Amino acid sequence: xxxxxxxxxFKYSTVAGFTVSIADIPVVxxxxxxxxxxxxxxxxINAMYVTPNPASDSVKFIxxxxxxxxxxxxxIDVMDAAGRLLWxxxxxxxxxxxxxxxxxxxxxxxxxxxxxxxxxxxxxxxSDAKKYxxxxxxxxxxxx
Numbered sequence: 001x002x003x004x005x006x007x008x009x010f011k012y013s014t015v016a017g018f019t020v021s022i023a024d025i026p027v028v029x030x031x032x033x034x035x036x037x038x039x040x041x042x043x044x045i046n047a048m049y050v051t052p053n054p055a056s057d058s059v060k061f062i063x064x065x066x067x068x069x070x071x072x073x074x075x076i077d078v079m080d081a082a083g084r085l086l087w088x089x090x091x092x093x094x095x096x097x098x099x100x101x102x103x104x105x106x107x108x109x110x111x112x113x114x115x116x117x118x119x120x121x122x123x124x125x126x127s128d129a130k131k132y133x134x135x136x137x138x139x140x141x142x143x144x
Contacts, residue, residue: 045135046098048123054140055106063100063123073126074100078119078139086114106141116143 013019028034047064061076075090087108093100106114119141124134 045123045125045133048135048137050121050137050139053138054142056142056144058103058105059139060101060103061121061123063125065098065100065125067098067125067127071127072100074102075124075126076102076104077122077124078104078114079122080117080119083120086119113143114141116141 044066045063046066048062050059050061052059063074065072065074071092071094073090073092076088077085078087079085087104089102089104091100091102108114117140119139120136121139122134122136124132126132
């Protein structure tokens with residue numbers, strides 16, 4: 001249905017001689033200032049990693065952020081390649097050194113051990129100033 005609608009639009013815009021270009025889109029005055037203001041309101045994850053990676057028994061998640069002295073909620077989710085949530089943790093803390101670390105024994109909430117494979121982990125940070133950001137990376141598990 002959508003393809004038919006798109007085809008009709010192309011057909012009749014061509015017949016009418018109607019064109020749209022990038023020059024037809026207005027440039028917002030003060031765009032740089034608006035974007036800069038938004039960047040100041042957003043928490044940043046400066047660095048995040050898991051060690052060891054590849055892992056076999058346990059891992060340590062380390063997250064560096066830019067919210068010193070603020071109350072920060074750090075949430076870590078581990079998902080399989082299909083995006084199914086396998087494990088999650090969330091903790092609210094006030095960190096003065098702008099880093100957060102937690103360990104995980106690679107045991108799922110069901111009590112089963114995480115099997116050999118490639119997984120995604122997502123770190124989300126919420127600050128008390130209503131800032132929010134998230135990043136994702138890969139975690140490799142190799143069972144012996």
